[in-house]
Structure formats: C-alpha cells, structure tokens
Amino acid sequence: MFRLVAGRIGLGLLTLFAVSALLYLGTQMLPGDVASALLGQQATPETLAALREKLGLNEPAWLRFLHWLWGAVQGDLGNSLANGRPIAAELLPRLGNTLFLASYAALLAVPLAVGLGILAAIRADGIVDRVATTSTLIAISVPEFFVAYVLVIIFASELGWLPSLATVYHTMGFLERLYVTTLPAITLTLVVAAHMMRMTRASILAVMSSPYIEMATLKGLRRRRVVVRHALPNAAAPIIAVVALNLAYLVVGVVVIEVVFVYPGIGQLMVDAVSKRDLPTVQACGLMFATTFVTLNTLADVLSILVNPRLRHKR
Amino acid sequence: MTKPDAFGSTGFDRRTFLAGTALVGAVSLLGLRPARADTPKAGGSLKIGMSGGATADSLDPRTYTDWVPTNIGYQLMNGLVEIDANNKATPELLESWEAKPGAIDWIFNVRKGVTFSNGKTLDADDIIYSINLHRGDTTSAAKAVLEDIVDIKKLDANQILVSLKSGNADLPYLLSDYHLMVVPNGFADWAKPIGTAGYVLESFEPGVRAVTRKQGSYWKAGCGHVDGIETLVINDTAARTNALLSGQVDLINRLDARTVDLLAKKPGVQVVRSSAGQHACLVMNTTLAPYSNKHLRLALKYAIDRQKVIDTVLKGYGVIGNDHPIPRTSPYFNGDLPQHTYDPDKAKFHLKEAGVSDPKFQLAVAEAAFTGATDTGVIFQATAAKAGIALDVKREPSDGYWDNVWMKAPFCASYWGGRPTPDQMFSIAYKSDAKWNDTAWKSEAFDKLLIEARAELDEAKRKTMYGEMQRLVSDDGGALIPMFIDYLEAGTARVKGMGPHPMFDFMGQRIGEKVWIEA
Numbered sequence: 001m002f003r004l005v006a007g008r009i010g011l012g013l014l015t016l017f018a019v020s021a022l023l024y025l026g027t028q029m030l031p032g033d034v035a036s037a038l039l040g041q042q043a044t045p046e047t048l049a050a051l052r053e054k055l056g057l058n059e060p061a062w063l064r065f066l067h068w069l070w071g072a073v074q075g076d077l078g079n080s081l082a083n084g085r086p087i088a089a090e091l092l093p094r095l096g097n098t099l100f101l102a103s104y105a106a107l108l109a110v111p112l113a114v115g116l117g118i119l120a121a122i123r124a125d126g127i128v129d130r131v132a133t134t135s136t137l138i139a140i141s142v143p144e145f146f147v148a149y150v151l152v153i154i155f156a157s158e159l160g161w162l163p164s165l166a167t168v169y170h171t172m173g174f175l176e177r178l179y180v181t182t183l184p185a186i187t188l189t190l191v192v193a194a195h196m197m198r199m200t201r202a203s204i205l206a207v208m209s210s211p212y213i214e215m216a217t218l219k220g221l222r223r224r225r226v227v228v229r230h231a232l233p234n235a236a237a238p239i240i241a242v243v244a245l246n247l248a249y250l251v252v253g254v255v256v257i258e259v260v261f262v263y264p265g266i267g268q269l270m271v272d273a274v275s276k277r278d279l280p281t282v283q284a285c286g287l288m289f290a291t292t293f294v295t296l297n298t299l300a301d302v303l304s305i306l307v308n309p310r311l312r313h314k315r
Numbered sequence: 316m317t318k319p320d321a322f323g324s325t326g327f328d329r330r331t332f333l334a335g336t337a338l339v340g341a342v343s344l345l346g347l348r349p350a351r352a353d354t355p356k357a358g359g360s361l362k363i364g365m366s367g368g369a370t371a372d373s374l375d376p377r378t379y380t381d382w383v384p385t386n387i388g389y390q391l392m393n394g395l396v397e398i399d400a401n402n403k404a405t406p407e408l409l410e411s412w413e414a415k416p417g418a419i420d421w422i423f424n425v426r427k428g429v430t431f432s433n434g435k436t437l438d439a440d441d442i443i444y445s446i447n448l449h450r451g452d453t454t455s456a457a458k459a460v461l462e463d464i465v466d467i468k469k470l471d472a473n474q475i476l477v478s479l480k481s482g483n484a485d486l487p488y489l490l491s492d493y494h495l496m497v498v499p500n501g502f503a504d505w506a507k508p509i510g511t512a513g514y515v516l517e518s519f520e521p522g523v524r525a526v527t528r529k530q531g532s533y534w535k536a537g538c539g540h541v542d543g544i545e546t547l548v549i550n551d552t553a554a555r556t557n558a559l560l561s562g563q564v565d566l567i568n569r570l571d572a573r574t575v576d577l578l579a580k581k582p583g584v585q586v587v588r589s590s591a592g593q594h595a596c597l598v599m600n601t602t603l604a605p606y607s608n609k610h611l612r613l614a615l616k617y618a619i620d621r622q623k624v625i626d627t628v629l630k631g632y633g634v635i636g637n638d639h640p641i642p643r644t645s646p647y648f649n650g651d652l653p654q655h656t657y658d659p660d661k662a663k664f665h666l667k668e669a670g671v672s673d674p675k676f677q678l679a680v681a682e683a684a685f686t687g688a689t690d691t692g693v694i695f696q697a698t699a700a701k702a703g704i705a706l707d708v709k710r711e712p713s714d715g716y717w718d719n720v721w722m723k724a725p726f727c728a729s730y731w732g733g734r735p736t737p738d739q740m741f742s743i744a745y746k747s748d749a750k751w752n753d754t755a756w757k758s759e760a761f762d763k764l765l766i767e768a769r770a771e772l773d774e775a776k777r778k779t780m781y782g783e784m785q786r787l788v789s790d791d792g793g794a795l796i797p798m799f800i801d802y803l804e805a806g807t808a809r810v811k812g813m814g815p816h817p818m819f820d821f822m823g824q825r826i827g828e829k830v831w832i833e834a
Contacts, residue, residue, distance in 0.1 A: 080371065082369075082370075082371030083370075083371045083372075083373055083521070090370065149553065149557075152557050152561075153557075156557060156561040156563075157557060157560045157561050160561060160562075163561065163563055164554065164557040164558055164561045164563060165364075165547065165549065165554070165558050165563050165564075167523060167524055167547055169518070169520055169523060169524060170520075171518070259550070259551050259554070260551060260553070260554055261554065262547070262548070262549045262550075262551065262554050262558075264520070264522070264523045268370075268522070269370055269522075272369040272370040272371060272522055273370070273371075275369070276369060276371045277715065277718075278371065
C-alpha cells in the first residue's frame, strides 16, 4: 500500500512538472519578451539588448525554464515586472486570503452538501430529496456572479445585515474578517454544494442496488443503517474525489467572486497581472493554482485508497 | 489596462480664461441636492470607493497612470498649480508667477510658511527637486509635458526661474499636471510619501486600499475637513454601486451611464455630472489607403448617427462632437463651425468624390477604448449601411488593446481625456510630429498656426487661430469624434461640498480635501 501511495504522490509531482512546463511555454508564446514589455515604447535596441543580458534572456528557453523552476521550488518566484517587488512577498498574503475564504466556504459547504446528500439518499424521492435536488439544481444552473448579486441585493442593499464589500487587510481581526467574508463564503457554498450533494446522493444510490445491500436489507436492517454503515464506505471514493475537486475550485475558481466582492485574493492578483502584462506574476499565480489542484487531487486519491481496501489491489 | 493618459501638455494663460469661464456653467448637478453653500464642518471619516487601481500601483508620482494612486497622492502631497472648478490655473504651492516679456523666462514664487509632514519647511529646492523628478533621464509619465523646460534656477529660498525653449504663455497650466506633486528635496521613499497636503499616510495596500489621517492644521484655506480618508479599490462597476447603496462607501466614481438615472432616484444619493474634455474617437490612419483620402474620411464622418450613439451608449450623458477635440467648455471652442450630422446622401456624395465604388471598412473596437465602444461600432455599422457603406466591426480584446491595436490598426476606437488648453490637446495628438498623433495626420498650415498661437498674446487673434485649427482638424483630420463623454460620480447625502470639475472626475481628484461630512 505504501508503494501505491508513493506512486500517486510521484505521479502528482510529475503532473505538476508537466503543468509548470506548459505554463512557462504558454506565457513564452505570448508576443513580445519580458525585456520589451518592461521597457515599453521607449525601448532602444541597445537598452533592450542590455536588459536581455541582465535578465538572462539570451539563454535557451529550456535553461531559463529550469532556472525559474529551481527558483520556484526554493520559494523565489522572481520580481514583478509592474512594480519590481518580489512576487512571493505579494503573492503569499493574497494566497492566504484566498485560502481563508476557501476554508470558510468549505467548512460551510462540505458538511452541508454531504449531509444533505446522505439524507437525500436515505429518503430517496422523499420531500427532503426533492427540495434538496431542485434547489441545488437551481443554484448550479445560474452563473455564480448572479448568485452573488442576488445575495448582495437581499442581504447588503435591502436588509443591511452583511457588507457587500469583502475587502480585508492585514490589521483586521479574525471575527471582523469572518463577518465581511460571510457573503462570498455563502455564495461559494451555494455554487459548490450542488455538485457535492448530487454526487453523494448518486454514488450512495448506485451502491444501494448491489447484492450485499440487498442482503443487508433482507436481514431486516433499517434503511438509515444500511446507508450509513454499509453503503457509505463503498461510495466514499467518488465522494472524496468530488469534494476534492470542489475544494480545488474554491481556490482556483473564485476569480469572479473575488471581483464581485472586491476580495483581495490571488484571483484578483492574477487579473491585475494579466492586464498589466506582468508575466512572471501570471506564471506564479498559475503555478499556485496548479499546485493546489494537483495536491488536492492527489490527496483525494490517497484518501480513497485508504478508505476503500478494494482500491489497494489491481483487479 | 489604462491608456497612458498623461503625456504632453503645453499650457495656457490664466487671463485668457477669465473671458471663458462662464461656459463652464455647462457642468451641472443631478439628483436631490444642489450644491449649497453650507458651512463646512470638521471631523468624520470619508470612505471613497474607486475604480482605477491595481496591485501594481505605487505612490511614486512618476508612475501614475490611473486615478486611484493620483487621488491618494493628492491626499498626501500638493501640486504646483491647481486647475479650479472654472478651468482656471490657480496657485497651489507656487503662490504667484510672472512671465518676462516673450514668455520664455518665468519667475515663480514659492508659497511661504508651508511645512512637510516631517516638519521640514517648504523652499525652492524642494520645488526644483520635485520638478526635476520628471526631467532628463527618467521614465516619468510627465517627461513629455516638461520637455520645453530648458533650465530651472533657484533665485532665492522662495523664488525660482524657469526658462523655456520657446515662448509659452501657458506654462502655469503645464505645471498643473497631476504627476507634478511636491516632496522634500532628495526624498525617495515612495512607499511612504512625505508631502505638504492635509493628510499623512497610515497604510497602503496597492490595489486594495489606503488609509490617510489628518495631521494638524492645513495651510490651504477651506480644505481638509475630514479626520481620515479610506480609499478602497473597487474596479467592478456593480460592486462599486452596491457599496454606495449599502452605505459602505460615501463616494464612487465612474458610474454606469445605463443605470445612473435609477441611482439618482434613490433617496440619499447624489449624482454629480461633469461635462469635460473627455471624448471618444474613431481614429483613421491618414497615411494608409483608403483613409488617406479626405473625401472618404468625410464620407465616414457623415455616415454616423451621433445623436443615436449618445442616446444609446451614453444614455444622454454626453455632448455631440464635431470631429475636433476642443470641448464646448473651452473658451476657444469654435461655435461657428457647421456641425457634422448624420447625412447618408452627403456620405454617398463624398464616397463618389473619393472614387470608392465598393465601400468596405473594418473598425477595430474594444471596451478598453471607451465604455460602449462596441455598441458605438454596431450603431455606426447600421447607420453607415444606409449610405451604402459596409462596415465590419472587429471586436478586439481589451487586454493589450493600447499595445496591439491602437496606433496599429488603420481604423480603430480610442479616447482622450480632457486637457486644460487647446494648445495642449493639439500638441499631444494633432501636431505632425506629436508623439501620440494617432491619425498620423500631417498639416503644415496647422503646425504653423499652433506654434504662432502659443506665442500670441492678443486674445481675439488667439481665439481666431484656435478656431481655424479646429476647422482644419474637423474637415480634414483623421479623427471621427462623435461625442464628449461626461464624467459621472455619486455620493451619499452625508457628503457635502461635492461639485463638478471641468478637467477630471472627483473634483480633479482632490475630492478628499474638499468635501465634509454632515452626520
């Protein structure tokens, strides 16, 4: 089993390497190089050449990629083109903000979605099931900015309970931070809960038709016990996978939410960087997103292996 | 991405404006409360929600390309000269000035009794240092503005002599540029600028927010009422409007013209509309066929329904343009020029004159050019079709628009912010060798007039000359200027003293020190 887990982690690292290479290649393919982006319209051939030399742009691309990667592994993401500050110093607080919001949303969304999913499976086609399925279907069908605006109109503009701006800053206390990020957290919860809830319900129901469940039912066990004790462990793998996928989404997919609520997260940083043609920052943000995605998915794989003995053996 | 909107300028003389200030009355105030002459109250804190900021922002005045850093900058630092609500150059840190005959040498008196927030007293060295930040070997966005300055000399502790390459009666206007903020001699810690304005910096997170706090008494009379200012960057229009409606901020800029009427109806909200020099352009490169043909350019100018564009895209919050960049608010506006209107028959006539049998054109647009540029293109397409013109509207991404499309595509959308003087506007974008001559239009007659007018001191003659330049640009130039776009901003009712400004929104970005709070 150790080998299996190590294999998954190795695969995760390999994926990350491949993604970082693609990321680098992608940003290199954009027109203009870093030097001309830096110097702008006033660039003369001499200053361009000097700057290229200084930035090491005369080296072959693969070597520059390795330099960049080696720096990134050590936590050095280079300097921003737009203002010359080290990217890591700018990115880390932003990443912290995004992780804070993601955790807040996850703490609301995961128990809610999985709980509702189990409940819906226990009482399949009952009233809870119908209400949960329909309402999550609605939440998932409308764009997330729409959900956000509807919540803002109700809770901020009309009722005045919660702020519509989620601007946080480093001197802000924990409770105040929780207060101002409540609306975006609820929005994110509505956006991701549907997916997790429906997957939980579906995977449990899929297991429910297997012979051993039938056996348990024939033994006279109550449906609630059958679902929780017998079906859930076997349905866990897909649920873990979908939860991990949505957790990753909470980190990498929140750009729109960050813009709507003016939340200083990493998504907003990337939007700024793109509009300023600040490629090193774009790369760094991309790398953070990729790392989050790969890490969470690897974690989901490993967890699935741990909870489900059948996955430990090749069929 | 913001177009570097701060380049060149060549100023204007204050006396010439006395005649024309009445025209600025075109600015108006919407909403519930007219600007009353209440007595300002001290105290309270002001929250500003602004579009125009990014993570890459810095408080170094050399780097300002958008309004958030500029606004914060003016909370901390003063300029040399201020443009007032009547479009007049009024003294700020330069208390008074006098031009020697010929307007080549200028004497400026530095205001006395002003101290920086670090306790240093302002003197001529600080002024010289601050101006020189933008001269010579620098990447300052205001470098072009000051290119005509040959030398700056210190005469005594409170007096300087500025020498120009050639006579320019408008130097004080030149020095009103918003990059020219004053710091102590030798100062370079741009993370925490030291200035002479009413507020000191408490914290600054680029692209997120800045907090400033009042310090002691402010030398500027009738300014600096509130105790503290918090400036929040809110680039999303809907988020900005919501923040105002839910009372999280007191002021917002750049309203959406499509929703401004609804917003003005809300109780407790005041909307300020400023008619200024900001205008939309559809620029044709006059060196490339078919746009090199004057008749073809005229055909296109007659093929657009300007009023329809203003009504649809700006919801009426704009003024019709006549294919030259001088606004009605300018005392030099030429009102005798026939207005180019929508006239498909005239368009057809000029097409024939141009010898174009198969009129097909491509107009590149993006929302980066101006909000509603795409819709403008589509309306143009429809109205031009009636003149037999096939206009293809090509939508470009906003990102990289100024680098990849503007001044590259032969026919594309653009915009210009207002300038205080016609000389400044024409020198930046219409003179044959202007750096940002985006139509590549070249006219010897125009260039000659421009240089002559700069040194002309007879007011009537000057007006005739600028009028003639407007005629040349309107008839022959490559810029199709359908409209001037009003600035729209809003505040909650507790903010007093808001008003329109003929140059930029937020009272020339100095709103922080001008308004007060009525609880």
